[in-house]
Amino acid sequence: MAWPFFAAIIGALLGLKRTCPKCGREQIVPGSQKHLAVRCKFCGEDIPPRRR
Numbered sequence: 001m002a003w004p005f006f007a008a009i010i011g012a013l014l015g016l017k018r019t020c021p022k023c024g025r026e027q028i029v030p031g032s033q034k035h036l037a038v039r040c041k042f043c044g045e046d047i048p049p050r051r052r
């Protein structure tokens with residue numbers, strides 16, 4: 001099962017990938033939470049939505 005691999009690619013294409021400001025690790029945000037702050041699954045820090 002290569003789900004994490006595909007998730008990373010799809011997430012990058014959709015702009016759903018975020019980098020945690022605290023620990024610097026990348027993770028995919030569900031589309032439903034695209035405009036919301038999400039909690040880093042590695043360190044628990046809140047990651048704000050990307051601003052443009």
Ligand SMILES: [Zn+2]
Nearest residue numbers: 020023040043
């Ligand atoms: Zn983190």
